[in-house]
Amino acid sequence: xxxxxxxxxxxxxxxxxxxxxxxxxxxxxxxxxxxxxxxxxxxxxxxxxxxxxxxxxxxxxxxxxxxxxxxxxxxxxxxxxxxxxxxxxxxxxxxxxxxxxxxxxxxxxxxxxxxxxxxxxxxxxxxxxxxxxxxxxxxxxxxxxxxxxxxxxxxxxxxxxxxxxxxxxxxxxxxxxxxxxxxxxxxxxxxxxxxxxxxxxxxxxxxxxxxxxxxxxxxxxxx
Amino acid sequence: xxxxxxxxxxxxxxxxxxxxxxxxxxxxxxxxxxxxxxxxxxxxxxxxxxxxxxxxxxxxxxxxxxxxxxxxxxxxxxxxxxxxxxxxxxxxxxxxxxxxxxxxxxxxxxxxxxxxxxxxxxxxxxxxxxxxxxxxxxxxxxxxxxxxxxxxxxxxxxxxxxxxxxxxxxxxxxxxxxxxxxxxxxxxxxxxxxxxxxxxxxxxxxxxxxxxxxxxxxxxxxxxxxxxxxxx
Numbered sequence: 001x002x003x004x005x006x007x008x009x010x011x012x013x014x015x016x017x018x019x020x021x022x023x024x025x026x027x028x029x030x031x032x033x034x035x036x037x038x039x040x041x042x043x044x045x046x047x048x049x050x051x052x053x054x055x056x057x058x059x060x061x062x063x064x065x066x067x068x069x070x071x072x073x074x075x076x077x078x079x080x081x082x083x084x085x086x087x088x089x090x091x092x093x094x095x096x097x098x099x100x101x102x103x104x105x106x107x108x109x110x111x112x113x114x115x116x117x118x119x120x121x122x123x124x125x126x127x128x129x130x131x132x133x134x135x136x137x138x139x140x141x142x143x144x145x146x147x148x149x150x151x152x153x154x155x156x157x158x159x160x161x162x163x164x165x166x167x168x169x170x171x172x173x174x175x176x177x178x179x180x181x182x183x184x185x186x187x188x189x190x191x192x193x194x195x196x197x198x199x200x201x202x203x204x205x206x207x208x209x210x211x212x213x214x215x216x217x218x219x220x221x222x223x
Numbered sequence: 224x225x226x227x228x229x230x231x232x233x234x235x236x237x238x239x240x241x242x243x244x245x246x247x248x249x250x251x252x253x254x255x256x257x258x259x260x261x262x263x264x265x266x267x268x269x270x271x272x273x274x275x276x277x278x279x280x281x282x283x284x285x286x287x288x289x290x291x292x293x294x295x296x297x298x299x300x301x302x303x304x305x306x307x308x309x310x311x312x313x314x315x316x317x318x319x320x321x322x323x324x325x326x327x328x329x330x331x332x333x334x335x336x337x338x339x340x341x342x343x344x345x346x347x348x349x350x351x352x353x354x355x356x357x358x359x360x361x362x363x364x365x366x367x368x369x370x371x372x373x374x375x376x377x378x379x380x381x382x383x384x385x386x387x388x389x390x391x392x393x394x395x396x397x398x399x400x401x402x403x404x405x406x407x408x409x410x411x412x413x414x415x416x417x418x419x420x421x422x423x424x425x426x427x428x429x430x431x432x433x434x435x436x437x438x439x440x441x442x443x444x445x446x447x448x449x450x451x452x453x454x455x
Contacts, residue, residue, distance in 0.1 A: 030300050077362070078359040079359055102364040102365050104365030105365070106318075107317075127399035128364065128396045172296065173283050176281050176318050
């Protein structure tokens with residue numbers, strides 16, 4: 001029998017080690033797996049590479065990991081915001097490595113990693129700093145830059161509903177990067193508000209098929 | 224005795240008036256992305272009767288206005304991280320689909336803010352080259368490629384009076400040769416193969432005076448009109 005549901009956050013994060021690369025879902029405040037991140041903080045693994053759209057706000061989410069000295073490198077599209085003082089400070093002090101990626105390239109690099117694609121050519125970033133040092137090719141009169149896949153050891157995601165096979169349904173714009181990240185990690189761990197019986201999610205409404213998911217943990221809805 | 228040349232007192236457009244002017248150009252049935260900042264004001268001034276579908280790159284097509292206070296849905300935000308609503312007919316999707324709509328050329332028009340625009344249509348709107356500032360690019364570079372109709376809203380000059388409309392951008396580029404039209408607080412300009420063409424200027428502004436505020440060479444459309452907007 002397949003049962004990907006685990007009962008505790010500690011079990012959900014079992015085996016994650018120092019030096020791990022970790023994809024973290026979420027855009028702004030939506031879709032962020034806060035409970036998994038807090039549990040990762042408690043687990044006290046270090047020298048992490050965090051791959052996320054934003055660098056967290058205040059002392060919450062990714063910002064908590066940053067503030068706690070857990071992260072050596074962050075791969076990010078938009079690390080700046082009004083309440084993003086921890087990332088600002090670490091960056092100014094030279095205490096964190098930042099790889100800045102345009103958001104569409106960020107999504108496509110994860111999609112490529114999850115889909116077995118070795119690289120792709122995109123027009124995004126051509127003629128800018130982002131393309132420096134990368135291969136440029138002209139197709140049909142237009143320049144494109146070669147971008148490589150972005151994969152990771154772990155993905156920490158949030159969904160609305162799951163079943164024991166790991167099928168996922170997200171809520172509204174809480175979906176954002178999660179379906180891509182689920183495909184791009186060796187170990188995909190998802191916190192959900194609700195676990196239903198097999199068939200409880202309409203097959204046509206499954207956003208992420210369970211084949212991409214290894215562990216599911218139900219958390220109390222924090223909202 | 225006063226001998227100085229008295230220049231007419233000008234009344235540059237407010238940000239809301241710039242948004243109003245841009246909104247007049249969105250045709251019925253357009254799929255539009257409004258960039259973070261001033262462009263989001265455009266949605267307030269769309270011409271009645273035109274059906275326009277707004278895209279937000281965090282995974283939403285058919286974005287509606289902000290919800291009434293107290294009715295915010297924590298899982299429903301736009302790319303500017305503000306609470307929004309979804310209109311009937313709207314849809315949710317993942318980020319790769321959101322960016323396929325942008326990069327794949329499926330949007331009709333994109334309105335963005337900018338620091339600088341060059342006469343070949345180069346766009347600089349993500350970094351001011353400040354080495355100490357934390358850089359952030361988000362979806363700006365992807366938004367600027369793909370769509371064939373990229374329009375910019377920005378003040379004509381910087382706060383300290385320096386030109387933003389340049390021969391070459393001095394700030395790091397977001398994308399090359401993409402901007403087609405600029406709405407400023409003084410004028411409306413198109414970019415074509417010969418460079419900047421002035422289509423509209425505010426009341427009292429002369430072409431010579433506008434040229435003085437602009438580093439790049441301007442060309443005046445013989446059919447130019449007064450940039451006329453209502454009080455808002």
